[in-house]
Amino acid sequence: MSAALLVRALRDPASVAGLDASGWNGLIAAARAERLIGTLAFRLDGVTVPPALTPILSDARLDAAREARQALWEADRAAQALGDLGVRVVLLKGTAYAAAGLKAGQGRFIGDLDILVPVEAMAAVEQALIAAGWEWVKDDPYDDAYYRQWMHELPPMIHATRDRMIDVHHTILPLTARQTPDAAAMIADAVPVDDGLFVLSPEDRVVHAVAHMLADGDLQGGLRNLWDIHHLLADTDPDILASRAARHGLTPHVRQAQRLAAAFYGPGARLTLWDRLIRARLLARDGWGRETRKALVFAFFLRSHWIRMPPLMLARHLWTKWRKGHRPQ
Amino acid sequence: MRHHLTLRIGPATFRIGSAWPAPVAQLASLYAAYPQPSDAVADFTVRLQPTSLVRRFIRPSIFITGDHGLADAAPMSLSHGLLAAEMGMNLQMALGWRRHLLLHASSVEKDGRVLVMTGESGSGKSTLAALLGERGWRFMGDEFALLDLDSGAILPFPRLVSLKNRAIDVVAGQVGEGRMGPLLAATAKGDIRHMVPRHDAVARMGQGAMPALLLFPRFGHAADMRAVGQAEIFMRLTQASTNYVALGEPAFTALTRFVRDVPARAIDFPTGEDAIAMVERLWEEMA
Structure with a gap:
């Protein structure tokens, strides 16, 4: 399994010394599929690799540098658009790691711009972004209502000329999820970075990354999320982290993430049966970069809906999407 | 797999x-x-x-x-x-691809200098490159021309030539069946047959050369030739590149130099034979 090879190379870069061409091909394909190629390129900096790898890794570093530059420019544009509102704008995920210069951000792929703002400021933020050139992506009224009633974010918007997406969050989990994190406390304890923007406190960064990975979604991109968590954990105070996790109702999730991060990228950990299932899902990637273990992957896809909303609401949602022609991949 | x-x-x-x-x-x-x-x-x-x-x-x-x-x-x-x-x-x-600026263009080389031809699908750039490749030019590619960011040279990417519809018979008649792939009938782009480039195109696929002329061919119009302004050339080449934005400033620098240094013309032609005559004449005059 080349996902396991990728995890090993990230944990111990010197381990690539024994790879043959087929091993390298599998490693690169898995790293690209998991969007960890930039991270891998930074990890392998200074490690002796076959000549054919040098341009592949330097291309990946170039792409990562551009990602970070573009992401910070988008953050700057959002700061400009929202500056007059007098609300705290908190950067999340990849852009936050790049803005704060964190190790988790090194070589990291960064997609959309994710920001967290106080829930009472959502309407004003939406207006200000539209005035600054962002527009709606979803033109389906059901999708729009789905986001506004049940989700923790506005429907995604895209900038008309720069073609970049922004996700505006007012909390870190769907409103219909079983846990209700304290978004106001997160915003209150956020720490300033450049441009008048903020990032979450070190402990809240972990809680958010964990919530995103283990309490929401189907573990797509999980190897990268876990890599983030592994590095974010290093900046935390264990006591503060435990109390923050408890406050946000995510104590079991944070503990599980600590075990998984240690097992994948750290010194190792004792895993529960449930941890092992997640591990099997995270490693479902073969030497051609294809997803394997289809049944397990599909089961986690089903679970992502199950944990996102209560059963009746879920049934109604799936029925509506099915009638509109939506099918799971 | x-x-x-x-x-x-x-x-x-x-x-x-x-x-x-x-x-x-x-x-x-x-x-x-x-x-x-x-x-x-x-x-x-x-x-x-x-x-x-x-x-x-x-x-x-x-x-x-x-x-x-x-x-x-x-x-x-x-x-x-x-x-x-x-x-x-x-x-x-x-x-x-990040190691060169990728231009959606065909290219051929003669005497160590390169002719680059760019245009939409159907402009005739593939067919022209294929035909020139049979008449004393070295075929370098029919889909992507790779512009080296440091030296300004064009590097070859001589994959199989993809010939569509009417171009199939024109070229197959000249190169013979031995170098033609199977007929792929009724694809999304019409009928397609692939052509294997000549031996020298493959043997020298590691060798680049400096660009000497840029053409914007357009098949299916009365013969005509126009000068093209540098601003327009620059804009059309950014549109013809898939990695111009990803490469950032080095791509801007390399493309600016290309536009400044390489003479360019737009040519319209009714048949491949007319096009070849026009290209050979322009090459004598300008390159």
Whole structure:
């Protein structure tokens, strides 16, 4: 399994010394599929690799540098658009790691711009972004209502000329999820970075990354999320982290993430049966970069809906999407 | 994957995997003169996989993907498997290549200097490059011209020439059946046949050369020739590049130099023979 090879190379870069061409091909394909190629390129900096790898890794570093530059420019544009509102704008995920210069951000792929703002400021933020050139992506009224009633974010918007997406969050989990994190406390304890923007406190960064990975979604991109968590954990105070996790109702999730991060990228950990299932899902990637273990992957896809909303609401949602022609991949 | 092949074209190495034997067998035979190293680290992985479990066997349908893919790529019939493999390689280059500025252009070389031809699909740039490649020019590529960011040279990417519709008979008549691939009838772009470039194009695929003339050909119009302003050339070339934005400032610098240093003309022509006469004349005058 080349996902396991990728995890090993990230944990111990010197381990690539024994790879043959087929091993390298599998490693690169898995790293690209998991969007960890930039991270891998930074990890392998200074490690002796076959000549054919040098341009592949330097291309990946170039792409990562551009990602970070573009992401910070988008953050700057959002700061400009929202500056007059007098609300705290908190950067999340990849852009936050790049803005704060964190190790988790090194070589990291960064997609959309994710920001967290106080829930009472959502309407004003939406207006200000539209005035600054962002527009709606979803033109389906059901999708729009789905986001506004049940989700923790506005429907995604895209900038008309720069073609970049922004996700505006007012909390870190769907409103219909079983846990209700304290978004106001997160915003209150956020720490300033450049441009008048903020990032979450070190402990809240972990809680958010964990919530995103283990309490929401189907573990797509999980190897990268876990890599983030592994590095974010290093900046935390264990006591503060435990109390923050408890406050946000995510104590079991944070503990599980600590075990998984240690097992994948750290010194190792004792895993529960449930941890092992997640591990099997995270490693479902073969030497051609294809997803394997289809049944397990599909089961986690089903679970992502199950944990996102209560059963009746879920049934109604799936029925509506099915009638509109939506099918799971 | 069960069927696979590693193939080097110009500076890029592709690892192509397929759920079916036919596309790989066709590639292996048409690319017989190219390096096919079985133990190389590839720059890109291409996958030709079934669109679903059923579509592996019943009315086989190919989903083209790989390191870089498009979620909404149209499925293709297995009878067009060779085209799918070619598109898969093009997709990797278009989305993933960072070592040169990629121009959607054909190119040929003579006396150590390169003629670059760019235009939309159907402009005749592929056919022209193929025909010139049979008449004393070295064929360098019909799809992508690679502009070196430091030296300003054009590097070859001489994959199979993809000939469409009327161009098929024009070229097949000149090069002979031995260098032609199977007819792929009724694809999304019409009928397609691939042509194997001449031996020298493959043998010298590592050698670049400086650009000396840029043409914007347009097939199917009365013969005409126009000068093109540098601003327009620059804009059209940024549109003809898939990695201009990704490469950032070095691409701007290299493209500005290309536009400043390389003379350019737009040419309209009714037939391939007219085009060749125009190109040879312009080359004498301008390059």
